[in-house]
Amino acid sequence: MDLGRWTALLRADAANLTSRETQIRDAAWIARCVGRGAAAPLGPQDVAGLAERITPAEFRKDELLFGAGAGDRPGVWIVRSGHVELGVATSRGRVVVGVLRPGDVEGDLPLLLGIPVPYSARAMDDVVCLYLSPTDFESLLARHPAVARRWLSSVAQRLATSHGRLISLLGRPLVAQVAGLLLDESDQGTVRLPQRTLAAMLGVARPSLNKVLKDLERRSLVALGYGSIQLLDDDGLRRVRNA
């Protein structure tokens, strides 16, 4: 998906389309992203229910979306364009829990469970989000069973990913962890994150990560660039991950 074009469209919409039309298009987009591949399809009335509740929100690079320092604004955020970093400040420096890409959802768990988010979200570039207030989210789930069903798939998907991440971290050599992370975070064969961030995602020191990456480059599995990594041999990386 061409993110630049999406963003441009969003900007144009603000001027050329009615607010209602924009909302419906955004709602349909959410319907495609949340609970992808779930059995239950959403009806037109479900999409309409979504549309009348979402409001767009823009953030500039390095702005905080929620969490410590941003007033802990409750509600559901769906990333429309851009990237968002979920991080925790620990005694041993910053740890990155995850990176949100367009289509990813955050903020629903705290609402569902009534607990605060343990991390804070920072815009890694200019970001456009769609926002659902806590009450809107609650009524959406209550009145639209199909949406609740899809949301269930979405959360289940994230849980499966988290489990996979746990397995790939538990006592495995760093090369295997790195190979797994690159495969998970790649977008069209490229990972557009600085090594500093990747290291924080694995909770390791940057020099250690760099050593491993150079090793993978020597084995022609990846190509290192400035702020980006190209995956050259996915199957080879998978072998390293499972070794």
Next chain:
Amino acid sequence: MDLGRWTALLRADAANLTSRETQIRDAAWIARCVGRGAAAPLGPQDVAGLAERITPAEFRKDELLFGAGAGDRPGVWIVRSGHVELGVATSRGRVVVGVLRPGDVEGDLPLLLGIPVPYSARAMDDVVCLYLSPTDFESLLARHPAVARRWLSSVAQRLATSHGRLISLLGRPLVAQVAGLLLDESDQGTVRLPQRTLAAMLGVARPSLNKVLKDLERRSLVALGYGSIQLLDDDGLRRVRNA
């Protein structure tokens, strides 16, 4: 909750109660456990919907419930009594992903996502489960929105736990990881797992874990027993976890 008494009751029920009465009692129990504390209450018809779908299943110690070696039986399992170990065999020996206690649910994710479970489940002692077949689970969610809503909370709860686990593992010293694990797995101030298993849950070697545990014991934070650990100072352990 006194697990011994529950098990005894279950045995007695098989003889003294009709199958239907047992099912309704089990269903009510599931209703209490799944999505604990969720906003949406279940109506009597929801509990009835659960009751007519569940079937009990017993497993002896060391028996495999599902996963590699047990035919990968699809369906949802709810632990009624006993403990179940979720483990993965890796190149570097066994890794324990988690331990299921009474009230815990497993097997729903593969159904929701259409993917196989990446781990296998082994009964750590004699275990009684309640079973939902894939088709029954699907129809339950489709026809009982309140159950789907509760199930959403249940999955969200597990996702939050998994996130917490990730944060507590990422590049933290072993003492902090151990303190966190003990706090998570304790039941009434006691962890009834052999050190071998605890080590597998953190993906570390047993001698390393033992060294840390003895250290915690010297600091009067825990008391080590045979196959069990008593937590003496929860606040102290929390301090160690966050250090």
Next chain:
DNA sequence: CCCGGATGGTCAGCTCGGCGACAGTGCCGT
């Protein structure tokens, strides 16, 4: 065009934890 900040690459020293082995000890069935 140049400069400052961010990112990538590398090194030496050191600590933590893995690995394997072995002894002591509680638990349980015979």
Next chain:
DNA sequence: ACGGCACTGTCGCCGAGCTGACCATCCGGG
């Protein structure tokens, strides 16, 4: 009572990865 088994406690060696430092390179803005 006894013996086997599983669990705990401990040691020594060694390699993986952390610490902190330093310089090269890339990029965007003035």
